[in-house]
Each structure stands twice: as C-alpha cells, then as structure tokens.
Amino acid sequence: MSAAGTAMGEIVFEGVSHDFGDERVLEDVSLVLRERRVGIVGANGSGKSTLARMINGLVTPTVGRVVVDGLDVSRRGREVRRRVGFVFTNADNQIVMPTVREDVAFTLRRHRLEKADAAARVDAVLERFGLTDLADRPAHRLSGGQKQLLAIAAVLVAEPAIVVADEPTTLLDARNARRIAATFEALDERLIVVSHHLELLEDFDRVIVMEGGRVVADDVPGIALEAYRALIA
Amino acid sequence: MIGVLHPGTSLVHRTPALVKLALLAVVVTATAFIGSLAWLAATSALVVLLFAAARVPVRVALRQVVPILWVLAFAVPLQVLFGGWEAAAVMAVRLLIAVALAALYTLTTPVSATLDAMQVLLRPFRRWIDADRVGLALALTIRCVPLLADLVREVMEARKARGAEGSLLALAVPVIVRALRTAEHLGEALTARGFDD
Numbered sequence: 001m002s003a004a005g006t007a008m009g010e011i012v013f014e015g016v017s018h019d020f021g022d023e024r025v026l027e028d029v030s031l032v033l034r035e036r037r038v039g040i041v042g043a044n045g046s047g048k049s050t051l052a053r054m055i056n057g058l059v060t061p062t063v064g065r066v067v068v069d070g071l072d073v074s075r076r077g078r079e080v081r082r083r084v085g086f087v088f089t090n091a092d093n094q095i096v097m098p099t100v101r102e103d104v105a106f107t108l109r110r111h112r113l114e115k116a117d118a119a120a121r122v123d124a125v126l127e128r129f130g131l132t133d134l135a136d137r138p139a140h141r142l143s144g145g146q147k148q149l150l151a152i153a154a155v156l157v158a159e160p161a162i163v164v165a166d167e168p169t170t171l172l173d174a175r176n177a178r179r180i181a182a183t184f185e186a187l188d189e190r191l192i193v194v195s196h197h198l199e200l201l202e203d204f205d206r207v208i209v210m211e212g213g214r215v216v217a218d219d220v221p222g223i224a225l226e227a228y229r230a231l232i233a
Numbered sequence: 234m235i236g237v238l239h240p241g242t243s244l245v246h247r248t249p250a251l252v253k254l255a256l257l258a259v260v261v262t263a264t265a266f267i268g269s270l271a272w273l274a275a276t277s278a279l280v281v282l283l284f285a286a287a288r289v290p291v292r293v294a295l296r297q298v299v300p301i302l303w304v305l306a307f308a309v310p311l312q313v314l315f316g317g318w319e320a321a322a323v324m325a326v327r328l329l330i331a332v333a334l335a336a337l338y339t340l341t342t343p344v345s346a347t348l349d350a351m352q353v354l355l356r357p358f359r360r361w362i363d364a365d366r367v368g369l370a371l372a373l374t375i376r377c378v379p380l381l382a383d384l385v386r387e388v389m390e391a392r393k394a395r396g397a398e399g400s401l402l403a404l405a406v407p408v409i410v411r412a413l414r415t416a417e418h419l420g421e422a423l424t425a426r427g428f429d430d
Contacts, residue, residue, distance in 0.1 A: 056425055078429055086425035092383075093418035094426075096376050099238055102345045106372070109348075109365070110427045136240040140379045158427070 008069050010034055011055055011162070011192075016064035017213075018050055025050050026061075027213040033192070039201030039221065040194045041228050042210030051210065052194045055164050056086045068162070085155035085189075087165040091147035092140070094154065100142070101126065101135040104154045111158065125157040129183065145176030152183060162190045169197050198225050237297065239340040245287035246341045250350040253338050261331045273326045280333045287341050297336035301328060344375060369428060373419070384411050 011033040018026040026047045042048040053059040054066045057077035066073045073080045088094050097103040104125060108118045126132045129149045134142065139150060148168060155163060165184070169177035181200045184191060193200065201207050207224035209217035209231065217227035240246075245253075264276055284294050305325050312321035348368035355364040388407045397403040423429070 058421055058425060078427070081425060081427055081429065086422075088418070088422055088425075090418065092380065093415065094422040096372055096419075096423070096426075098344050098375060102343055105345060107426050109368075136238060138237075138379075140376075140383075154426070 010067070010069070012067040013051075013054070014064050014067070016051075016054065016061045016066060018047075018054070018059060019062045025213050028064075029213075029215055030064075031208070031215065031218070033206070035205035037191045037193075037204040037206075039204040039207040039224075040192065040210060041196070041198065041201065041207060041225070043232060046210040047213040048194045048208075048210040049166050051208075052164050052166050052192060053086075055162070055192060056081055056084045058086065082158070083160055084162045084164060085158060085160035087148075087151050087155055087163065087168050089167040089170050091144070091151035094151045095139045095147065098138055098140075099136050100131055100139050100150055103139050103150060104131075104157050107154050107158050121157055121159075125153045128156075129153045143176070144172050145179050148172060148176070148180050149183065152180075156187075156189070160189065162192065163187065164192045164194075166194045167196065168193065169195060169200060198228070201225065237293075237336075237339055238343055239287075239289050239293055241288055241341065243287045243341070245283060245337070250342050250346040251353060253342060254347075254350060257334050257338055260334060264327050264330050268323050270323075273323065273330070276330050277326060280330055280337070283337055284333070287337060289337070289340055293340065294333075294336070297340065298329065298333055301332045304328070344372060348372060369423075376419075380415060381412060384408060384415065 011031075013029050013031040016026055016029045017024060025045075029047075029051065040048045040052060050059055054061060054073060055068060057066075057073035057080045060066075060074040060077070068080050069083055071080050071083075095103050097106045101122060105118060105122045108121065111118070113121070123132070126135055129152065131146070131149060131153060134146065139147070142150060152163075152165075152168075168184075169180050172180060177197060177200075181197070184193065184200070185203070191204075193204070195201060202221050202225065204221050207217075207219065207221045207228075208215055209224050209228045211231060216231065217224045219227070260276065260279075264273070267273075305328065308328075309321045309325055312324050316324075348371065351368050351371065352364040355362050355367060385404075385408055388404060388411070391407070392398060392400065392403045395403070
C-alpha cells in the first residue's frame with residue numbers, strides 16, 4: 001500500500017463530490033478501479049466527464065479525494081498527469097503545433113529527453129498509428145478521424161500508464177468512430193473511456209453508469225449497459 | 234509558419250534556424266536602409282535563387298507572396314501620389330523582399346526548430362524569462378490563426394443560414410464566446426499534456 005493508503009495500480013474515488021458554482025455535478029462518489037478497461041456512460045450533465053477529468057487532475061474534488069497509483073490528484077497533480085494521458089472529445093482543442101510530427105513531439109518538450117530519443121519515440125508512435133505518411137502535413141487540415149488519431153498519438157508518446165478518453169468518437173462519423181474504437185481495442189495501456197457509443201464499451205471489463213452526479217450502476221458491460229438502456233428508454 | 238512547411242533536404246532546409254533568422258534580420262534591415270536600385274535588384278535575384286535552391290515550387294512560393302500584393306495595391310498609388318514613382322517602386326520591392334524571405338524561412342523551417350532557436354537566444358536571460366513559456370506562447374499564437382479562421386468561417390455560415398448576414402452582433406457575439414471557450418479547452422488540453430505551470 002502507498003502512503004495515501006491505496007495500492008499501486010488503483011484509481012480510488014473516496015466520497016467525491018464536486019460543485020460548479022452553485023450546482024453539484026458529482027455527489028458522494030466512491031469507487032475503486034483496478035480493471036484494465038473501464039467504460040463510463042451517462043446522459044449529458046450526468047457528471048461522467050467531470051469524473052473522468054478528476055483522474056487526470058484537470059478537475060479536483062470539492063469534497064473527498066481522488067488517488068491514482070497512491071498519488072492524491074489534488075496535491076500531486078503534475079505527477080499524476082505524467083501517468084495519466086487524456087484524450088479530449090474535440091481533437092482540434094488538443095492540437096498545438098502546425099504539423100503532425102511537431103504536435104506529437106510537443107508533448108515531449110517537458111520531458112527533457114535527448115533529441116535523438118525524442119525523435120525515435122515520435123517516429124515509433126507515428127508508425128504505430130499509421131501517421132508516418134502524414135507526419136509533415138498541417139495538423140489542422142487532417143480529417144476528423146486522423147485528428148483524433150493524432151490526439152491519441154500525442155498522448156501515448158509520453159508513455160502514460162493510464163489513458164482517459166472523454167467521448168473520443170462523439171464528433172466522428174461511423175467509419176472513423178469504428179477506426180478509433182479499433183485503435184483503443186489494440187492499446188496495451190489501461191483505458192478509461194467516457195462514451196455515448198455503447199458498442200465501444202461492450203468488450204470492456206467494467207462499465208459505470210452515471211445519472212444526476214451519482215453512480216447508478218456499476219457492473220460488467222452486459223448488465224451495466226442494459227441498466228443504462230433501461231434508464232434512457 | 235501556419236502549417237506551410239514545405240519539407241525538404243536542401244541546404245536552405247538544413248541551415249540551422251538561428252543562422253537563417255540572423256541572415257533574415259541582416260538582409261531585411263539592410264534592405265530597409267539601402268535604397269539603391271542596384272542593391273534591391275541584387276537582393277531580389279538572391280531571393281529568387283534561394284527559393285530555387287530550396288526547391289520550393291513556384292505555385293507554393295507565389296501563394297505566400299500574393300497576399301502582400303493586395304496591400305501594395307493600396308499603398309503604391311498613395312506613395313506615387315506623395316513621393317513619386319521611384320519611392321513607390323523602392324517601397325514595393327523592399328516589402329516584397331522582406332515578405333518573400335520571411336516566407337522562405339517559414340517554408341523551410343519547422344516551428345519546433347524556431348522554438349529551439351528561441352530557447353538558445355533567451356538562454357542568457359533565463360533568470361528573468363522562461364524560454365519554454367515564450368516558446369509555448371509563440372506556438373499557441375501560430376496555432377490560433379487557423380483555429381480562429383475556422384471559427385469565424387463557421388459563425389459566418391451560421392449567420393448566413395439564419396438570414397442575419399449584415400448583423401455585426403450575430404458575428405461578434407458567437408465568435409467571442411466560442412473563442413473564449415476554445416481558449417479554455419486549449420488551456421485544459423495543455424494542462425493534460427503537462428504544461429501546467
């Protein structure tokens with residue numbers, strides 16, 4: 001067990017609530033995530049994106065605490081972010097540099113790697129996601145699916161242990177959504193995905209259903225997704 | 234610089250960004266002070282040679298220079314009126330040389346190389362200036378140009394669809410709101426990528 005009283009490899013929510021202004025968006029959420037692939041579903045405004053953002057420390061709890069690999073995200077956010085990569089819904093908001101290669105390399109600027117090591121890592125991740133031929137293309141002119149692949153590559157080049165993705169297929173057409181789903185399927189990293197595309201989560205190890213800021217179902221996908229379908233019917 | 238890199242392996246591409254920046258500064262400054270037609274003609278020929286050496290296609294090179302022609306279309310007649318033909322010609326050629334050389338730099342230099350060069354330049358001032366932060370600000374400035382261009386285009390389309398084509402309010406309010414929201418999202422993405430101080 002770590003100093004924070006939680007084990008390595010665990011993501012722990014202890015009595016977590018969160019307020020945006022006067023509005024309570026998360027209410028007393030307690031969870032321990034140990035599974036390799038966890039899905040989070042819920043209607044708009046159910047608190048699922050806030051929950052996901054807390055794993056990366058982008059949002060910190062108003063009440064309670066979130067601990068990732070023994071690190072309290074409120075106190076040690078920077079260390080947590082080194083372990084947890086985050087893929088956003090709109091890849092356009094994540095792209096900073098003009099070309100594909102530069103944007104992937106941008107993630108490593110704070111890692112103080114030797115130039116050759118950084119270049120090798122960038123080349124490897126571009127190859128892994130089939131972006132090598134697009135490496136020198138303007139990033140903002142890629143298709144939606146290619147931009148989302150770039151966003152995932154830019155996260156994974158930092159070699160995080162955990163990848164959190166917030167509705168990564170919402171803005172994509174069916175073909176590109178399938179492509180991104182297949183990409184996630186092939187990832188070795190631990191994965192936490194917030195999604196409205198339920199088929200994306202069918203093979204996951206665990207699915208959490210959010211409603212009104214609370215966890216209303218938490219089970220294997222077959223049972224949890226059925227509960228969600230009943231909820232929105 | 235906004236995604237117009239023309240990749241290559243020519244001598245111009247391989248020249249370090251710092252050297253190119255220094256040469257750019259020297260030639261543009263000299264051109265601003267030396268008004269002789271012989272100097273301007275020689276420098277113009279040099280610019281053409283450099284574009285050829287960098288193997289930049291004529292179409293790509295012209296795309297960088299054409300926008301300045303719109304400025305010259307207004308500025309040259311005014312200069313003719315107040316300073317005469319020769320002054321107008323000198324001003325126009327100076328401007329074209331400066332824009333063409335700057336375009337050549339951006340066509341042959343990745344932004345990351347410019348950021349590295351900036352870090353080297355700012356190293357003596359590291360006690361007072363965070364070079365990483367300056368580099369990040371430059372990268373974001375460059376990134377925001379196409380981002381805002383897309384945003385304005387989308388809002389103008391939406392304005393047209395609603396039949397409010399002449400309304401400045403229908404353009405300004407959504408653009409400002411969406412620009413602020415985009416800035417917030419971009420900040421969040423930077424934090425997630427480790428740029429959180």
